[in-house]
Amino acid sequence: VLCSVPTHCQKKNESEGVIFLEEYDIRAKELQNRAVIAGWNYQTNLTEENAKKQVELNLEVAKFSKDVATDASEYDWENFSNFTVKRLFSMITTLGTAALEDEEKLEEYNNLLSEMEEIYSTGQACEYDDPETCLDLNPDLEDCMADSTDYNRLLFCWEGWRDAAGRRLADPYTKFVELSNEAVRADGWNDTGEYWRSWYETADFQQQLENIYQELQPLYQNLHAYVRRKLIDTYGAEMVNAEGPIPAHLLGNMWAQTWGNIYNLVIPFPNKPSIDVTDEMVRQGYDARRMFNLSDEFFREMGQIPMPDSFWERTMYTRPDDREVVCHASAWDFYLDNDVRIKMCTKVNQEDLVTVHHEMGHIEYFLQYAHQPLPFREGANPGFHEAVGDLLALSVSTPAHLNKVGLLPELVDDPEVDINFLMQMALEKIAFLPFGYLIDQWRWRVFNGDITPDKYNEEWWKLRTQYQGIVPPVPRNPDKDFDAGSKYHVPANTPYIRYFVSFVIQFQFHEAMCSLSGFSGELHKCDASAGAMKEIAGSRLAEMLRMGKSQPWPEAFEVLTGSRAMSAAAILQYFAPLIDWLEKQNENETLGWDNGWTPPYDCEGTGGFTCLDGSRCVRPADKCDGI
Numbered sequence: 156v157l158c159s160v161p162t163h164c165q166k167k168n169e170s171e172g173v174i175f176l177e178e179y180d181i182r183a184k185e186l187q188n189r190a191v192i193a194g195w196n197y198q199t200n201l202t203e204e205n206a207k208k209q210v211e212l213n214l215e216v217a218k219f220s221k222d223v224a225t226d227a228s229e230y231d232w233e234n235f236s237n238f239t240v241k242r243l244f245s246m247i248t249t250l251g252t253a254a255l256e257d258e259e260k261l262e263e264y265n266n267l268l269s270e271m272e273e274i275y276s277t278g279q280a281c282e283y284d285d286p287e288t289c290l291d292l293n294p295d296l297e298d299c300m301a302d303s304t305d306y307n308r309l310l311f312c313w314e315g316w317r318d319a320a321g322r323r324l325a326d327p328y329t330k331f332v333e334l335s336n337e338a339v340r341a342d343g344w345n346d347t348g349e350y351w352r353s354w355y356e357t358a359d360f361q362q363q364l365e366n367i368y369q370e371l372q373p374l375y376q377n378l379h380a381y382v383r384r385k386l387i388d389t390y391g392a393e394m395v396n397a398e399g400p401i402p403a404h405l406l407g408n409m410w411a412q413t414w415g416n417i418y419n420l421v422i423p424f425p426n427k428p429s430i431d432v433t434d435e436m437v438r439q440g441y442d443a444r445r446m447f448n449l450s451d452e453f454f455r456e457m458g459q460i461p462m463p464d465s466f467w468e469r470t471m472y473t474r475p476d477d478r479e480v481v482c483h484a485s486a487w488d489f490y491l492d493n494d495v496r497i498k499m500c501t502k503v504n505q506e507d508l509v510t511v512h513h514e515m516g517h518i519e520y521f522l523q524y525a526h527q528p529l530p531f532r533e534g535a536n537p538g539f540h541e542a543v544g545d546l547l548a549l550s551v552s553t554p555a556h557l558n559k560v561g562l563l564p565e566l567v568d569d570p571e572v573d574i575n576f577l578m579q580m581a582l583e584k585i586a587f588l589p590f591g592y593l594i595d596q597w598r599w600r601v602f603n604g605d606i607t608p609d610k611y612n613e614e615w616w617k618l619r620t621q622y623q624g625i626v627p628p629v630p631r632n633p634d635k636d637f638d639a640g641s642k643y644h645v646p647a648n649t650p651y652i653r654y655f656v657s658f659v660i661q662f663q664f665h666e667a668m669c670s671l672s673g674f675s676g677e678l679h680k681c682d683a684s685a686g687a688m689k690e691i692a693g694s695r696l697a698e699m700l701r702m703g704k705s706q707p708w709p710e711a712f713e714v715l716t717g718s719r720a721m722s723a724a725a726i727l728q729y730f731a732p733l734i735d736w737l738e739k740q741n742e743n744e745t746l747g748w749d750n751g752w753t754p755p756y757d758c759e760g761t762g763g764f765t766c767l768d769g770s771r772c773v774r775p776a777d778k779c780d781g782i
């Protein structure tokens with residue numbers, strides 16, 4: 156019944172709709188599989204030819220999405236009775252960025268994405284006094300930020316990366332924002348941010364997030380004040396101000412998003428044992444593959460699905476030395492034949508062991524919902540997908556579990572050792588919260604036009620200082636710098652609020668898994684795999700994951716946690732002993748950082764300054780441009 160004037164003809168009925176969905180699923184999976192393969196081939200071999208093939212496939216997917224949405228609108232689906240059939244039709248007729256009509260613009264949109272991915276993944280910072288020696292982000296610059304405690308060496312790595320990637324992404328990103336908004340507007344959205352937030356199916360989503368952030372902010376301020384005091388001990392009071400924001404390059408990470416790498420500068424009880432998995436792994440000769448095996452074993456122990464053989468054959472474990480790749484770790488669902496893979500330039504250290512669990516959590520979710528119709532093969536909301544791996548890593552990271560797997564020589568039951576452990580966890584989980592929250596606060600305002608391109612960097616730093624209490628170590632050049640571009644997810648166009656949601660709900664999941672497994676005691680001591688009823692916990696987790704996106708997320712949330720709402724209570728309960736300890740530590744500290752302090756910046760005519768180790772840090776005068 157193909158009719159030219161839909162309002163005057165009989166729309167197709169529900170039983171015809173079910174047949175339509177069956178045919179759709181077969182065609183959609185086949186096409187998605189080819190598109191993901193093209194994406195994999197590009198990211199694991201950044202050639203012009205592979206970029207073109209990836210763009211071609213993305214265009215084919217967009218065309219298919221448009222055609223199938225048109226076909227779907229011939230069915231009277233809004234009036235169908237079956238919830239699942241209606242939900243599937245609703246998802247299939249939601250196009251998002253695929254709605255862009257103009258072929259040329261859609262091609263430009265996809266070319267920009269490939270180009271930005273390439274710029275980010277191949278960016279290098281070259282030594283001031285030896286332009287031939289250039290450092291990659293992974294591993295060189297990341298290792299620099301993690302290991303150096305030389306103020307000016309850190310400054311070289313921090314600024315060098317932003318010159319190499321951030322600055323070069325300003326123009327393509329500005330163009331990209333326009334095209335992305337034009338695309339989603341063709342699908343009826345006001346802007347890209349509104350389309351992204353719709354995936355949470357939560358009317359007051361932004362308000363809920365703000366409430367949770369306000370509940371967590373005091374804990375973050377206490378951690379910030381404590382760490383700031385310790386950094387003054389390391390770098391001196393003229394480089395770190397006791398009541399001001401912290402220079403952004405001193406937190407052990409290129410983006411100051413997690414602070415685990417400066418644990419050795421902030422240990423609460425230095426003369427008591429701490430966990431140092433990195434040393435233990437290196438001592439035991441761990442390689443990437445063994446780190447993956449450790450994670451897979453834990454998923455099995457928790458009754459989840461083991462990694463299929465093809466995973467072990469096709470995963471990229473380490474950075475290849477014969478081609479350019481996207482090193483930023485990611486998990487891939489190929490939608491056919493249980494083909495799931497991780498792509499990672501793994502380093503043998505604790506940080507990457509956590510990332511391996513994070514990526515494997517995505518893989519686990521892919522496997523658990525593989526039986527669902529294609530549109531339901533997503534997280535219940537994107538935060539769920541980010542939480543799975545971290546959730547299991549909360550159990551793996553406990554001293555008890557690390558001792559069990561031979562990565563922690565001795566187990567000590569001592570409240571001061573507990574504080575050392577909770578500090579390590581806070582440097583990962585509490586430090587991250589403002590970062591996880593602010594990225595999309597910035598991006599949503601870029602997409603809705605509140606932040607115009609000339610203000611991209613100024614507003615970025617306003618948010619970075621307001622939420623994280625950090626400040627750029629060198630003045631930013633308003634015409635050239637685009638520091639948001641130095642963070643993978645911005646040029647890669649991956650939304651970020653999902654990580655803030657994950658860092659909240661993973662503790663609610665952990666609390667649920669621990670009580671279901673029969674664990675009793677302080678939450679931070681729980682290793683769910685040690686619970687007498689761990690099978691119950693594992694099967695409840697699997698039951699939630701199997702649902703994919705077949706129901707609004709509170710339904711899935713309730714299966715595991717028994718509740719239907721995000722809450723900061725679980726993470727605050729987990730860190731309760733540390734909160735008390737920090738408040739005592741900070742009795743004489745000023746919480747907060749709004750005294751407007753900025754770091755001293757040595758930029759005399761010589762353009763040179765002296766490193767802490769007394770060596771002469773040659774610095775080309777142009778590094779003082781615009782200052």
Ligand SMILES: C[C@H](N[C@H](C(=O)O)[C@@H]1CCCN1C(=O)[C@@H](N)CC(=O)O)C(=O)N1CCC[C@H]1C(=O)O
Pocket residue numbers: 412483484485486487510513514517540541647649654
């Ligand atoms: C290291 C991790 N890489 C992402 C992730 O695993 O989420 C990659 C890149 C972007 C999306 N992605 C995927 O793998 C998706 N295909 C997963 C999915 O299918 O949804 C990452 O970026 N993380 C981890 C913690 C904080 C954040 C960061 O490092 O800032």
Ligand SMILES: [Zn+2]
Pocket residue numbers: 513514517540541
């Ligand atoms: Zn993730």
